Amino acid sequence: EDQVTQSPEALRLQEGESSSLNCSYTVSGLRGLFWYRQDPGKGPEFLFTLYSAGEEKEKERLKATLTKKESFLHITAPKPEDSATYLCAVQAMNYGGATNKLIFGTGTLLAVQP
């Protein structure tokens, strides 16, 4: 069964204190791994897609990396506005016509204090 596990569940950082969020996955044929950011009362906001092991993507203070078993979201010198829940999701090749089906983890709640 396809599965996504995120850790830690919650993370509190001081402004400027860099850290990483982990996403471990089990999927029968990875089509893509996605990172989203979700603010309270809002829908998930797309951040990155990674397709193959070794791939890296960057956007401002965020950098996503991918191996065959997990993905990391590195946050460099975070600011309070980076506070949100970060969701990881996988898309498998064996979902038939459901090409958009995403399996999500439960997310990491990040709080960055000034």
Added chain:
Amino acid sequence: DAGVTQSPTHLIKTRGQHVTLRCSPISGHKSVSWYQQVLGQGPQFIFQYYEKEERGRGNFPDRFSARQFPNYSSELNVNALLLGDSALYLCASSRAGEPQHFGDGTRLSIL
């Protein structure tokens, strides 16, 4: 460009009632998917529609149904509401082969 829009934003229903939620995708997006997000959990896949045809269905009972219209907008219908149906219902749209973009959802509360 306008993002994915969903209506209503909030809804309160009682057990046994039915509900219809609506979604307008981003212009040019032909694929619409629905997800259910229970508090503290990640979104769970319900349906995908592409060009008005159902392309996939998650592990949800037959009380859940959906359709897509010629303008690519979509409706999610839930019959015989249960307390456990209380959740944030998210709609996402995309072009073929591109990442999905989500709306801000409909918060459904069942009393």
